[in-house]
Amino acid sequence: MASHSVSTSAKVNLWGGGVEPMKASYGKLMMWFFLLSDTFTFSALLITYGLIRFSNPAYTGEIKDFVFSQEYWPIPDMVFNGIPFFHGVHLPLVFVGIMTFILIMSSVTMVLAVEAGHRMDRNDVQKWMLWTILGGIAFLLCQAWEWTHLISGTEAGSLVNGKIFHGANLVQNEYGPPAFADLFFFITGFHGTHVLSGVILNIIIFYNVAVGVYDRTGHYEMVEKVGLYWHFVDLVWVFVFTFFYLI
Amino acid sequence: MGNTHAAQPGELPKANTKAIWRTFWILLGVTALEFLIAFTSHNKMFRISTFLILTLVKAFFIVAEFMHLKHEVKALILSVLIPVLFIVWLVIALMVEGDSILVVR
Structure with a gap:
């Protein structure tokens, strides 16, 4: 009689429908796959940085004799060495260290x-x-300062196409080959856009939390989903930090 | 009944944040180590390889703990991690390419 009844024994067909093989909701899974696709985009950009850097000559002299030149790729310590209120003081990596700390900290508050x-x-x-x-x-404001610092350049400037040029834009760049500035603006800009949209998403979810939407739906899964996105932004920064500022 | 650990109705359960702060200290420590190496070592090969390894360590902790991937089912972990192998291929392919562009120039 019950020949077609559903078997409840141990052998459940995981991919046959009716169960969640990934034990995650649709929205969370799609967030993971979106982030995977975004991983490819950012990887392509960072690998392009590597390719172009490898196809340009590296600086081979002593670090203390380093000057900006169109002939070779600049040393990051020499480019990113300013922090606000300390004009002209050589403080490599300090400001980007502060930015990294801010982003890691905000990742922690997100997971909390x-x-x-x-x-x-x-x-x-x-x-x-x-x-x-x-x-x-706070991170976005730091990045705005960092960009301004790079765009306005140093007082000394350097020789670009026979003329002294200060700062960097997409065509000319006092620090080294124009591609260096192009890649910097493009990659940190793309990351900054992600931070900006993350902040906007967080504000929307914050509003929903504040008016009690998730108490009514009975779960806070939306917070988890924007959390995934926010941690991804932090993850990308870890790589940007390594490739642009450390190596 | 009064001695159970389950939250009473209307009372919120206690926060369990030990693992989160542990991960935070690891990330902070690794970043501090990167700074130490950036300021003290001038050996190029050592710097680059250490930075790459430490970056991957940080990435592991962010993805595994903060994004909770370590605690998901195996099928989800694999479907996120296996496609990343394409990136490894692209890194190797384009670094070799970049090197030969420099030689040809």
Whole structure:
């Protein structure tokens, strides 16, 4: 009689439908696959940086004798060495260190918001989301300063096409080959756009948390999804930091 | 009944953030180590290889702990990680290409 009843024994067909083989919701899975595709985009950009850097001569002399020139790829320590209020002081990596710390910190506050969401603690989610948003805004402001610093250039400048040129744009670049500035603006700009859209998404979710949308739906999964995106932005920065500033 | 650890109705369970802060300290420590090497070592090969390894260490902790991938089912972990192999191929292919462009120029 019950020959066609559904078997409830141990052998469940995982991919036969009716169960979640990944044990994750549709939205979360799609966020993962979107991030995977974004990984390819950022990898292509960073690998292009590597390719163009490898196809340009490297500086071979002593570091203390280094000057900016169109002939070779610049040493990052010499380019990114300023911090606000300390004009003209050589402080390599300090400012980008602050930026890295801000982004890691905002990743931590994001994961704390996700954890609070698991406990359905609206006040905690609200608090940590707000810190994450502030961290994102602080990072964007730092990046604006960094760009301004690079665009306006040093007082001495360097010789570009027979003339002294200060700073960098997409065509001319006092620090080295024009491709160096092009790649810097393009890659950090693309990352900054991701941070900006992450901040906007966080603000939307923060608003929803504040008005109690997720208390009504009964779960805080949206916080987890924007959390995934936010951590990805942090992850990309880890790579940008290594390839642009360290190596 | 009163001695159970489960939250009472209307009372929120306690935060469990130990693993999160542990990951934070690891990330901060690795970044500090990178700075130390950036300021002290001038050996180019050593610098580049250490920076790459430490970057991958940081990436592992962000993806595994913050993005929670370590605690997902195996099928999800593999479907995210296997496509990344294409990137490894692209890195090798284009670095070799860049080198030979320099030689040809």
